[in-house]
Amino acid sequence: MxxxxxxxxxxxxxxxxxxxxxxxxxxxxxxxxxxxxxxxxxxxxxxxxxxxxxxxxxxxxxxxxxxxxxxxxxxxxxxxxxxxxxxxxxxxxxxxxxxxxxxxxxxxxxxxxxxxxxxxxxxxxxxxxxxxxxxxxxxxxxxxxxxxxxxxxxxxxxxxxxxxxxxxxxAREHDLHVAYVSHISHIASFALALTVLEKEREENRIFDLASGGFSSTVRLAKSNPDTWTPIFQQNRDHVLDVLDEYINTISRFRTLLIKRDFNTFHQLIRHANDIRRIIG
Amino acid sequence: MxxxxxxxxxxxxxxxxxxxxxxxxxxxxxxxxxxxxxxxxxxxxxxxxxxxxxxxxxxxxxxxxxxxxxxxxxxxxxxxxxxxxxxxxxxxxxxxxxxxxxxxxxxxxxxxxxxxxxxxxxxxxxxxxxxxxxxxxxxxxxxxxxxxxxxxxxxxxxxxxxxxxxxxxxAREHDLHVAYVSHISHIASFALALTVLEKEREENRIFDLASGGFSSTVRLAKSNPDTWTPIFQQNRDHVLDVLDEYINTISRFRTLLIKRDFNTFHQLIRHANDIRRIIG
Missing domain, CATH: 3.40.50.720 (NAD(P)-binding Rossmann-like Domain)
Structure with missing residues (x-):
């Protein structure tokens, strides 16, 4: 063939x-x-x-x-x-x-x-x-x-x-699905990389980033913009929906820190642990 | 000894x-x-x-x-x-x-x-x-x-x-440092896990999460709340600072999507790629 x-x-x-x-x-x-x-x-x-x-x-x-x-x-x-x-x-x-x-x-x-x-x-x-x-x-x-x-x-x-x-x-279901399981992960990684790079520039020093869990969360930030920009362009509406939910969830952690509500913070982490059921 | x-x-x-x-x-x-x-x-x-x-x-x-x-x-x-x-x-x-x-x-x-x-x-x-x-x-x-x-x-x-x-x-420098290279990565992962778990509950179906880059970004969401809640409690102020910067950066991606400014979106990803210099 x-x-x-x-x-x-x-x-x-x-x-x-x-x-x-x-x-x-x-x-x-x-x-x-x-x-x-x-x-x-x-x-x-x-x-x-x-x-x-x-x-x-x-x-x-x-x-x-x-x-x-x-x-x-x-x-x-x-x-x-x-x-x-x-x-x-x-x-x-x-x-x-x-x-x-x-x-x-x-x-x-x-x-x-x-x-x-x-x-x-x-x-x-x-x-x-x-x-x-x-x-x-x-x-x-x-x-x-x-x-x-x-x-x-x-x-x-x-x-x-x-x-x-x-x-x-x-096809439409697929595109919503990948906004959750792939596209949002990439934006989370890009933003993490940019946050740390900006800090590094200000502080004028190299952070030791090999440890502490940073490498795995930021791995996707190495992804090629020529591949990924058109993906975000084509899946814009779904990605925006998921991005709003993600920002809301991150903001919940922020609010709990501000209120020093560490009991609820603990519960949220325990709930997040439930991802084990899905990714093993 | x-x-x-x-x-x-x-x-x-x-x-x-x-x-x-x-x-x-x-x-x-x-x-x-x-x-x-x-x-x-x-x-x-x-x-x-x-x-x-x-x-x-x-x-x-x-x-x-x-x-x-x-x-x-x-x-x-x-x-x-x-x-x-x-x-x-x-x-x-x-x-x-x-x-x-x-x-x-x-x-x-x-x-x-x-x-x-x-x-x-x-x-x-x-x-x-x-x-x-x-x-x-x-x-x-x-x-x-x-x-x-x-x-x-x-x-x-x-x-x-x-x-x-x-x-x-x-010690204080250390705590700021780890807020960037470790603690924020954990919150990003917890929030990603919760966002997807919430969607899964609504849709009443299991996403296929083994692919698409999700597993590596969400790995840290399995972390033990008994270990991590006290860490966030003790490093609250630094984590809040970094969290604000992270939310701002994520929000930049959101704004660019809303404005359909994919040139700047591409530039941001390219800038994020610079993390290769640090994590190899």
Missing amino acids: NIGIIGLGLIGGSIAIDLKNKGSDWRVVGADQNPAHAAQALALNMVHEIRPISDVIKQADLIVVATPVNSLIHLIPEILSQINDHQTVVDVGSTKWPVVQATEQHPKRARFVAAHPMAGTEYSGPHAAVPDLFVHKCCVLCNPRDSAPDALDTARNFFELLGMRIVALD | NIGIIGLGLIGGSIAIDLKNKGSDWRVVGADQNPAHAAQALALNMVHEIRPISDVIKQADLIVVATPVNSLIHLIPEILSQINDHQTVVDVGSTKWPVVQATEQHPKRARFVAAHPMAGTEYSGPHAAVPDLFVHKCCVLCNPRDSAPDALDTARNFFELLGMRIVALD
Whole structure:
């Protein structure tokens, strides 16, 4: 099977690595509009070959589009206009409603499967790609009834091959869901990093940040703005709702400190501990 | 050398494990006011023996006090009243100014070294104790000129034996420092956990939280309220200052979303990326 991967960063690159490791059934052809990234992917032996995007679209049985979400909404309809009824297109973006809307009226809509493999790290580019990134993680397929059954099967088999669990979800529900479980975590981390960096500037000294739990909460603050700004742009309304709730909750802790109500403070922490039930 | 460890939870227990692994030069005697914890520590082979606190205070050359910070401020002065001039007492609490104040006028003040080994996990109790928790981490010794030179040497050698780097700091500076690098991270995590748990309750469904960066930012929300409430109580003023800055920074992201100013949003993320310089 010929797989074309457009965009060879963290996600596209990690997919390429896993497929190449699966053996000779898979021929992995890559494309990246950034020539340096394309050259890196080839040098790192992540793909069998690099081709122009137009060739990848012509030749691949399955076309995986792994570009930032602002590019997806233009690129997916363009690709759909160039393929035949035996080819399948999937995206891997973190927001799903905008790309579903952008393809809604397209005559080839049924060849497209809107997907979000929920895996990643705070790093980006071909050098960030790692094997087995997707194993045991969740892949959301959105509005599956808008895809042809055979396209859906191709996408499902593909993500299962990567080791993922498949979940079907309405695109708008998905976008609200990720505002809670991913997007707000990123803003919390960015703000934490900025708060400490500002203090460091004022105090003109380096804090020892390797300890004290700071590293894990701030890890996501290393995330690429080119990837994340379009995600926040597309998911603005949901993120604003969650952000308001988050600010309210933080403000509750503030009020309890001001009132020195440490009994309620203790109860709130105990309640937060309940997250163990969900993340183990 | 006889080491007495009072409080055999995550920190005291992890110290005990490392010392016992260092070999026969160290005799590790433990005490814990919770009999279940004392029995667990013995069953887990973390200490050579368990003794009543009063015996530990009598026999140990170095007494390590690893109880919650609200207990420390009473326990340290009591211990100092019972020791001779060849014994040394160190604490390992996350706040330092309150315990420094509580011992300031004590006739045996010079036998005490106020210490904060900056290491930990989100778990608590003897079962949370792990080997090598402190290796390559930073240990802050506060107001070292208030300690006798030999007591300070004993404390320094002890934490270096655990693999730590030693930093000297004024107690008030330390408390401001940890408000930034540790305490605010905990509140950010607690609030994130509560925001998602509240949404989960409303929606009556389980989110898939294993992916999407949520787990790492919310890890600290599992932290023990008995450990952490007294820390926030003692460091209230600094935490409030940092919390205000954090809420302001979060609110900047909110305002940019409302105004759809994604250029500035992008710049803020890029600025936050600068945290790489500090945490690598």
